[in-house]
Every structure is written in structure tokens, then in C-alpha cells.
Amino acid sequence: MSGRKRALSRESPESVASAAEKRRMMASHAADSLDDMDAAAPVFRDKPVSFVRRSGRMSEAQDRAWAELSPFYLLPVERAAAATSVRAGTAVDLEQVYGRRGRLVVEIGSGQGHQIVSAAAADPDTDFLAVEVFTAGLARTMLDADREGVKNLRLVEANAPEALEHLLPAASVDELWVFFPDPWHKNKHTKRRLVAPDFARIAALALRPGGTLRLATDWQDYADQMRDVLDDAPGFERAFAGEWADRFEGRVLTAFERKGLRVGRDIRDLTYTRVSP
Secondary structure, three states: OOOOOOOOOOOOHHHHHHHHHHHHHHHHHHHHHHHOOOOOOOOOOOOOOOOOOOOOOOOHHHHHHHHHHHHHHEOOOOOOOOOOOOOOOOOOOHHHHHOOOOOEEEEEOOOOOHHHHHHHHHOOOOEEEEEEOOHHHHHHHHHHHHHOOOOOEEEEEOOHHHHHHHHOOOOOEEEEEEEOOOOOOOHHHHHHOOOOHHHHHHHHHHEEEEEEEEEEEOOHHHHHHHHHHHHHOOOEEEOOOOOOEOOOOOOOOOHHHHHHHHOOOOOEEEEEEEOOO
16 A cells, blocks of 8 residues: 555645635535425434535545555444434444554544544554544545554544444443534524534443543534533533633644634633543
């Protein structure tokens, strides 16, 4: 694999951030279309998901990464009805997946993998799992992980709550990261936000007692919602004093966060500890 001669082009931080904003707008318009769909259409899930899955074109390098690298990095998933679903009762054996029993850090919505590849490269004694629904982002993550020689990372293409509830054994996660999830800022779309009471329940199932949930967002009303949800959740208690947690030192400064800062948004961090209810 080291003999590959073509690599994914490196976009500038500004172009990546601009593309992210465009994707958010596209997702918002796509969600408007979903809200207008015929109510008689087939229903695969009993609640809205936090994403709109669009068919995106992958580059030649990404296509090649998917073909060559996914057998190592990508976990196989037994599906229910939807393409990103996880069938109940199909939990993986993590010791078999990673070839050892170690700490497990899971990132939800890993995007192009900048955060999790950096973390996995810096901490080879910890196992990492990236949960993402967009194939281009997963392919880019595999490319970068392979380039960095990262072997302690796996990826799963799945709806995050289903991955936490059905793919991972209960109390198997040491840290769960939710960094800059889609804010779904229109009032009629806030029902699609990931961090809601049912997510807190599922996250509590996946995390071991004493485990850590880390969140970050640049949308103030979503930060307020996250804090309200987790303050009320019986399985969590604050791991910070004051209104907001300090910025997590292990979070890389991505182009998207940099853009949020540039346009004057406050970045809000939250940290919670999994406790027995």
C-alpha cells in the first residue's frame, strides 16, 4: 500500500471551512425536502436522525482507499432496514477487533478524521473508533490513518445512536467525543439534533462507570441544550466548575472551529462523567 503514488489533495483551511458551511446549507435544504415528503413513504426508523445522507462523489484516491484500506479499517455492520442502521443484538467483540483489551475512545461524527487520526497517532496504547455516515469522510480518514501508520483506529459507517446501542458492548467505552455536531439551527429542524434526552440514555449505556463524555459546539443555543440535557440525565454529572468546561487540550483546532472563531462565535466545551444513577 505504501507504493501508492497518488494522494488526496490538501485543501486550505479556508476552503475546507467554506465547504463545511455549504454542506450545512445543503443539509438544511435537504431536510426541508424531507419534511415535505409524502407521509405515506416507507418508514425505516421511529425517530428523526441527526443527518441527511447525500450521495457524494469521491475522488480517485478516496475510491482507491475504500477498496484497499476498508478491509482493515472499516468494521462490518449487520443492517436493519436503513442503509446506516445497525441491527439489534449484533455487538462486536472489541478484543477481537483490536487484538487486545485496551481503553476505547469513540468519536461521533468524525468527518474527515482530522481529530481522531491525530489522537490515535499520538496515543498508540489506546484504541479509537470513528463513527460517521459519509463515505467520502471515511475514505479520507482511512487515507490519512494509513499515511500516518495508525493501526489502533477502526471506522464504522453507521447512525451513531444505533452504533452505541447495538454495535458496542454495554459499558465498553472509556471516552465518547461529540465535537461540533450539526446544529440544525432552524426551529423546525431542532428535532434532528443529536444531543437530546434519548442520546444521553444511549451514551450512558455505552460508557463505563467513570467514563467521560466530551462535547463541543460553536452554536450557543445548542450548547445550552446540550448542557440542559446532560444536567438532567440521571447517568451523568458535571466534570467542570462554572458555566462551561475548559477547552479539551486533546482536541485539534480544525478548519471548521477556526472559522467559527473567525466569525465571532464562542466555542463551548462540556465534559461529563458517567455515574451510576
